[in-house]
Amino acid sequence: MxxxxxxxxxxxxxxxRVDHPNEEQQKDVTLRVSGDLHVGGVMLKLxxxxxxxxxxxxxxxxxxxxxxxxxxxxxTLDKYGVQADAKLLFTPQHKMLRLRLPNLKMVRLRVSFSxxxxxxxxxxxxxxNIRRSEELSLxxxxxxxxKKKKKKDKNNKEPVIEDVLNLESSPTASGSSVSxxxxxxxxxxxxxxINGTPASSTMTWFSDSPLTEQNCSILAFSQPPQSPEALAxxxxxxxxxxxxxxxAGWLDSSRSLMEQGIQEDEQLLLRFKxxxxxxxxxxxxxxxxxxxxxxxRWAILLEEIDCTEEEMLIFAALQYHISKLSLSAExxxxxxxxxxxxxxxxxxNLEVTLEGGKADSLLEDITDIPKLADNLKLxxxxxxxxxxxxxxxxxxxxxxxxxxxxxxxxxxxxxxxLNLRGCEVVPDVNVAGRKFGIKLLxxxxxxxxxxxxxxxxxxxxxxxxxxxxxxxxGKTMADSSYQPEVLNILSFLRMxxxxxxxxxxxxxxNMDMNPECFVSPRCAKKHKSKQLAARILEAxxxxxxxPLVEAKLRFIxxxxxxxxxxxxxxxxRFKGSKKDDILGVSYNRLIxxxxxxxxxxxxxxxxxxxxxxxxxxxRQVVIEFDQNVFTAxxxxxxxxxxxxxxxxxxxFLSTRSKDQNETLDEDLFHKLTGGQD
Numbered sequence: 001m002x003x004x005x006x007x008x009x010x011x012x013x014x015x016x017r018v019d020h021p022n023e024e025q026q027k028d029v030t031l032r033v034s035g036d037l038h039v040g041g042v043m044l045k046l047x048x049x050x051x052x053x054x055x056x057x058x059x060x061x062x063x064x065x066x067x068x069x070x071x072x073x074x075x076t077l078d079k080y081g082v083q084a085d086a087k088l089l090f091t092p093q094h095k096m097l098r099l100r101l102p103n104l105k106m107v108r109l110r111v112s113f114s115x116x117x118x119x120x121x122x123x124x125x126x127x128x129n130i131r132r133s134e135e136l137s138l139x140x141x142x143x144x145x146x147k148k149k150k151k152k153d154k155n156n157k158e159p160v161i162e163d164v165l166n167l168e169s170s171p172t173a174s175g176s177s178v179s180x181x182x183x184x185x186x187x188x189x190x191x192x193x194i195n196g197t198p199a200s201s202t203m204t205w206f207s208d209s210p211l212t213e214q215n216c217s218i219l220a221f222s223q224p225p226q227s228p229e230a231l232a233x234x235x236x237x238x239x240x241x242x243x244x245x246x247x248a249g250w251l252d253s254s255r256s257l258m259e260q261g262i263q264e265d266e267q268l269l270l271r272f273k274x275x276x277x278x279x280x281x282x283x284x285x286x287x288x289x290x291x292x293x294x295x296x297r298w299a300i301l302l303e304e305i306d307c308t309e310e311e312m313l314i315f316a317a318l319q320y321h322i323s324k325l326s327l328s329a330e331x332x333x334x335x336x337x338x339x340x341x342x343x344x345x346x347x348x349n350l351e352v353t354l355e356g357g358k359a360d361s362l363l364e365d366i367t368d369i370p371k372l373a374d375n376l377k378l379x380x381x382x383x384x385x386x387x388x389x390x391x392x393x394x395x396x397x398x399x400x401x402x403x404x405x406x407x408x409x410x411x412x413x414x415x416x417x418l419n420l421r422g423c424e425v426v427p428d429v430n431v432a433g434r435k436f437g438i439k440l441l442x443x444x445x446x447x448x449x450x451x452x453x454x455x456x457x458x459x460x461x462x463x464x465x466x467x468x469x470x471x472x473x474g475k476t477m478a479d480s481s482y483q484p485e486v487l488n489i490l491s492f493l494r495m496x497x498x499x500x501x502x503x504x505x506x507x508x509x510n511m512d513m514n515p516e517c518f519v520s521p522r523c524a525k526k527h528k529s530k531q532l533a534a535r536i537l538e539a540x541x542x543x544x545x546x547p548l549v550e551a552k553l554r555f556i557x558x559x560x561x562x563x564x565x566x567x568x569x570x571x572x573r574f575k576g577s578k579k580d581d582i583l584g585v586s587y588n589r590l591i592x593x594x595x596x597x598x599x600x601x602x603x604x605x606x607x608x609x610x611x612x613x614x615x616x617x618x619r620q621v622v623i624e625f626d627q628n629v630f631t632a633x634x635x636x637x638x639x640x641x642x643x644x645x646x647x648x649x650x651x652f653l654s655t656r657s658k659d660q661n662e663t664l665d666e667d668l669f670h671k672l673t674g675g676q677d
Contacts, residue, residue: 019091040073102295228516248638275566316518317539436461571637648672
């Protein structure tokens with residue numbers, strides 16, 4: 001019989017497979033260990049036995065059966081539960097990964113396979129010079145995503161070799177802190193805010209970064225338009241259910257790449273996951289703005305988001321304009337730009353940052369909440385009734401809208417008073433047809449109340465639309481964002497305003513435009529090429545004077561104004577229901593959508609959420625709202641953790657403020673999204 005002390009001192013053989021970077025074959029190394037030996041000691045023994053002089057600092061132990069890293073080197077084998085039958089792999093923590101960026105450019109760089117995806121994405125974004133990495137994540141596309149592209153290449157007479165931007169020399173390889181490249185938290189502008197080129201004073205910062213001047217321009221400038229044939233190959237009409245299946249591939253931000261089965265040199269998509277873009281600044285965000293523009297552009301071209309034909313032509317005109325400016329900007333020599341006076345630039349930027357509103361209007365904002373009052377037409381849909389609008393006197397104050405039979409009755413009881421906090425606001429506009437409508441979906445206990453407002457002209461529409469949008473977020477017209485929102489809406493309407501003047505002068509430009517490159521394949525089929533080119537050039541007259549970066553920002557703003565913007569879809573089954581529904585997750589709300597008709601049924605605002613959790617046994621998400629309202633659902637198109645992380649992620653992003661100096665509370669993110677606490 002052996003005593004207990006004999007058991008603790010007993011040693012046993014542990015086989016570790018070593019992933020040699022310079023050898024194709026992995027080799028097994030047998031060590032004599034005991035349960036009280038800590039992981040760091042195992043690694044030391046291993047390196048001594050391998051006896052190859054090299055830097056082993058990036059290597060760590062991976063437990064294949066348990067699918068986890070043994071990163072706590074002070075823990076003993078007993079504490080981890082490692083026994084003689086454990087299959088351990090001694091492998092580098094940083095490995096090569098191929099990422100398809102929003103502009104479809106492929107980047108190959110070294111990424112941590114042991115850090116949580118949230119941290120890995122942060123390091124990737126610093127290498128690529130993209131601020132606000134918390135808005136992005138990694139998406140594993142369906143299995144046939146890349147295969148389709150290869151089939152497309154086989155049809156060509158000559159083999160196509162994809163141009164991959166190789167950033168293998170990235171400083172993340174050593175596991176040390178990431179070199180800033182052009183990534184700066186200082187007040188000094190690092191990009192020209194007009195054309196997005198790197199400021200010449202920052203060229204010296206490139207010396208130790210893989211993001212050279214040339215690579216920076218590849219990421220910060222728009223790629224040439226795809227041919228109509230390539231666009232047609234990529235285009236796939238998708239239902240809401242199809243879109244829901246695509247969103248199943250988001251990686252878990254609280255686990256590492258290795259834990260999620262990602263292989264070395266695998267292809268993933270780097271995408272903006274959360275549609276809440278904070279502090280977009282042309283002086284620092286040329287790459288971020290361009291990649292955001294590209295993601296929006298492809299969403300429009302591939303009809304991942306719906307828009308009217310009129311809006312499609314506006315997007316086409318902006319794309320054409322950006323494409324022309326990008327080609328001319330790329331031919332310029334960056335070093336010819338004038339030197340930036342750093343102190344003057346810092347003071348200028350500080351002035352813009354601090355300029356929230358004039359001092360005299362600030363007191364007015366506090367003491368007096370503005371109101372709107374005017375004649376508008378109203379329509380409340382009812383079954384078996386034609387769409388007939390009736391005029392009323394409307395008064396908008398705080399976050400509520402009330403209407404009366406006429407102006408003289410304003411001091412009495414209104415016909416109806418509605419609080420717009422939490423409602424859906426959808427534009428219903430046709431500029432050419434002089435139609436300026438606002439569709440309101442107001443949440444009630446058993447679903448949504450629908451009503452339509454009709455304005456007489458652009459200015460009236462812009463004021464009321466901006467007021468409704470702010471009220472839906474719980475803000476009044478006293479908020480500093482009201483006037484800029486009015487101006488944004490007016491600007492977008494003017495872009496839609498068709499201008500036939502100077503069409504003859506621009507007809508020569510038809511020669512250098514392939515109009516089918518700038519619209520979705522379905523839209524292209526409806527029009528002859530010359531007719532489409534003429535309409536795009538007509539719309540282009542309204543944006544022809546815009547600088548490059550402003551045009552991209554205007555495209556992003558127009559994308560944000562679309563009714564479906566920011567909605568990520570999942571197929572779910574609500575508790576007590578016998579049919580499947582679509583759950584739309586947005587930056588500020590959840591929407592229950594009828595899967596068959598696509599019509600919103602109910603909206604829940606994040607501001608009304610008291611708590612939410614996941615029952616991991618039944619895979620059910622349970623959410624509690626104010627006034628003891630509960631909803632529960634199981635996810636059918638994706639793991640419930642993905643939806644849970646989306647909700648927590650948006651709530652986390654709502655806590656950001658400019659005084660944080662870009663530092664993030666990573667622990668809070670994992671607390672809100674992890675789902676295990």
